[in-house]
Amino acid sequence: MKSLASSEEAKLALDPKLLEILACPNCRGDVEYIESENVIVCRGECHYRYPVRDDIPVMLIDEAEKP
Amino acid sequence: MSEERAIQEEFERAAPAFAERTRGRFDDLPATGFSRVESHETVLEVGCGTGNFLRQFRGHAQRLIGLDLTAGMLGVAKTQHPDLGLVQGNARRLPFASASVDLVTSAQALHHIWDPIPVVMEMRRVAGPQGRVMVVDQHTTESYEQASFMNQLEAIRDPSHAVSRPPSAFRIIITSSGLEIVDEHLWEGTNRLSQWMWPGEFPEERIEQVRGFIEKHGPETGMDWERDGDDWVFTRRRMMILARRA
Numbered sequence: 001m002k003s004l005a006s007s008e009e010a011k012l013a014l015d016p017k018l019l020e021i022l023a024c025p026n027c028r029g030d031v032e033y034i035e036s037e038n039v040i041v042c043r044g045e046c047h048y049r050y051p052v053r054d055d056i057p058v059m060l061i062d063e064a065e066k067p
Numbered sequence: 068m069s070e071e072r073a074i075q076e077e078f079e080r081a082a083p084a085f086a087e088r089t090r091g092r093f094d095d096l097p098a099t100g101f102s103r104v105e106s107h108e109t110v111l112e113v114g115c116g117t118g119n120f121l122r123q124f125r126g127h128a129q130r131l132i133g134l135d136l137t138a139g140m141l142g143v144a145k146t147q148h149p150d151l152g153l154v155q156g157n158a159r160r161l162p163f164a165s166a167s168v169d170l171v172t173s174a175q176a177l178h179h180i181w182d183p184i185p186v187v188m189e190m191r192r193v194a195g196p197q198g199r200v201m202v203v204d205q206h207t208t209e210s211y212e213q214a215s216f217m218n219q220l221e222a223i224r225d226p227s228h229a230v231s232r233p234p235s236a237f238r239i240i241i242t243s244s245g246l247e248i249v250d251e252h253l254w255e256g257t258n259r260l261s262q263w264m265w266p267g268e269f270p271e272e273r274i275e276q277v278r279g280f281i282e283k284h285g286p287e288t289g290m291d292w293e294r295d296g297d298d299w300v301f302t303r304r305r306m307m308i309l310a311r312r313a
Contacts, residue, residue, distance in 0.1 A: 015152050017130060017152075018132060018152040018154070020167075021109075021132075021163050021164050021167035021168065022154070022162055022163060022164070023162055023163055023164040023165075023167075024162065025156060025157065025160035025161065025162040026160070028164075028165075030164075031162075050162075053138065053155075054138075054142060054145070055145070056138070056141050056142075056145065056153045056154065056155055057154050057155065057162075058138075058155045058156075059154055059155060059156040059162030060136075060155060060156060060157060061157070061160065
């Protein structure tokens with residue numbers, strides 16, 4: 001489980017400009033970073049949820065949590 | 068094993084020593100000037116590894132983003148180059164919006180990929196109508212036989228190696244991906260076996276297998292292997308291609 005401290009770091013480390021150009025690799029939809037869950041969620045068709053590990057978005061379809 | 072899994076296995080294993088071994092390997096390549104990068108631009112490297120290539124654009128571009136398949140390599144990149152924006156992802160499905168990056172590049176990555184056209188097409192999509200795509204990779208001679216022997220050698224050295232190609236094949240890959248070539252640059256340098264297969268990074272038995280292959284087939288690889296004491300020296304050839312949407 002991630003500590004609060006590392007979640008806080010992740011929040012600060014994810015560059016808003018990087019988030020602007022990220023897209024879902026599955027459906028190519030826009031994505032949104034949910035700070036409280038430290039997860040990147042597809043707002044397009046598939047709604048896949050991508051983890052963020054050590055402040056690095058893991059945008060791999062195989063690693064996404066699927067609804 | 069899938070191509071992706073082979074790459075992840077090899078580079079998770081190699082990550083701790085990789086940055087050290089490959090430090091400076093791109094320093095002789097005039098990549099930033101060749102790329103025509105401008106100070107306001109965003110640069111994305113597909114298959115950034117530990118960031119040794121991408122870091123060269125520091126001070127030449129506004130924003131540097133690196134994508135890699137392997138978490139271990141990205142972990143090293145993050146420690147060594149904290150200013151890079153890093154993303155773990157697959158080159159076949161880039162997690163970036165279309166036309167969102169000015170310069171999309173890859174260095175020493177395509178020889179890990181058997182079927183590179185879908186990857187270059189993804190790079191083209193992310194670069195958009197106004198963007199540029201730059202591919203940098205090692206290359207073989209134009210001799211089919213030499214290329215075949217060089218690839219046998221490379222596959223012994225690195226199980227995630229797919230295929231090194233001659234310059235003519237890179238031109239076909241680029242144009243078949245819906246791009247037109249703006250410029251190209253061929254580079255030759257000298258390397259040593261002891262550096263190419265740094266003992267800190269490669270298992271000893273693999274180094275011995277490669278030595279055996281060089282002794283038997285070195286002249287057939289087109290890599291100009293020459294013995295130098297206990298070591299071997301050889302010619303490393305790289306190609307840079309700059310392209311835009313056709």
